[in-house]
Amino acid sequence: MLNWGVQMRPAELAAIRAGDVDVAFRRWDRPRVKVGTQMRTAVGLVEITSVDRVPVRSLTAADARRAGAASLVALREGLDRVHPERPVYRIGLRYAGVDPRHALRESVPDDAEIDAIVVWLDRLDRASSTGPWTRQTLLLIDELPATRAPDLAQRMGRDTPSFKQDVRKLKERGLTESLDIGYRLSPRGAAVLDHEGHPRPSRDRPMPEPGIPLPHIGAAATRALTALGVVRLEQVAGLSEREVLALHGVGAYALQRLRAALDEAGLSFRDDPGASS
Incomplete structure (x- = not known):
């Protein structure tokens, strides 16, 4: 930033x-x-x-x-x-x-890359004054995606600033992704955990609905849409601008970002017949 x-x-x-x-x-x-x-x-x-x-x-x-x-x-x-x-x-x-990290986190590493990542994670753990933290953090983010950083830090018995600083290190290697609220594990991070045989709760979850994730629109707007079950851009296209703007927490900036993302994907808000009356 x-x-x-x-x-x-x-x-x-x-x-x-x-x-x-x-x-x-x-x-x-x-x-x-x-x-x-x-x-x-x-x-x-x-x-x-x-x-x-x-x-x-x-x-x-x-x-x-x-x-x-x-x-x-x-x-x-x-x-x-x-x-x-x-x-x-x-x-x-x-x-x-x-950001080049966007493409990196979506790429699944080969065995040689995973070995290099594992060595790097081990080095971070050894250098930590509080003990090993890398796998625990990755597993926690995998278990609780889109959860506030202070809540995650509390579960690990850590202060929020140092926890967020460590998560940024993982993000630099494409292992995690920041959301408007919290984080999620990237395909690259999942590949590393799977390679090491860590039990992952998300393996038993249903696969996320295919489509384009919501753009960064702010925590309040994200909460308002996800409360409706809207987590993909294609679902936003089923709503009118008036319906989205009426949600508590959605303002002009969020609407602008959604409109731009829809345009880029060849989508648009649903027509609102009442808007012209």
Whole structure:
């Protein structure tokens, strides 16, 4: 994720991916990113294309539009809220493609790859001051997908920050996937557990309904849809925009992300006859 002291909001990230936002402004004591750096975000890779110190008085309405701000006044007010004594930097941004971990976690490793992953997991376990944790964590995520990280950490007797830090290590190797709520085991992670012969409760579960998973739309919107049994994009296409927007927790951002995902998949919301009346 972007780590600039102020996180990019989901709507800003979506706008960067769409090409509607290509700059950001931050007050820093010194530059905190380098040109050419590609940063992982919820929408994929975002590349830093430029980093320039600029006087506040030089900012224009065009700068505000490129940053996704409502107006030049809003942009300046936002910059003055945090460390107004620091200089302003303009950071050029561009969407650089999907996160390579997406393809990695879907790929089933061969025996040589599994052996290398096992060696890496063993090394993490040996280096841990709290004892082995890698298989226990993978098995817990497999048992309880889409469960809040604090709840998972509590079951393991761990604090949430260190637990999440360790899960990120597994995610880097494509063994897990982050959801809007919690995590799930990837096919790659499942292959490793199966190779080692670990008993997995999910083996006895029904296979998930085939189709396209929901995009990242936020925890509240995800809960609202899953409460209806809607867990795949094809099921969303059976609902109208009005029906989805009426759900508690679904706002404009979630609707925009769903609409974009449907378009990309060649699907659309169900027509709502009452909308035109």
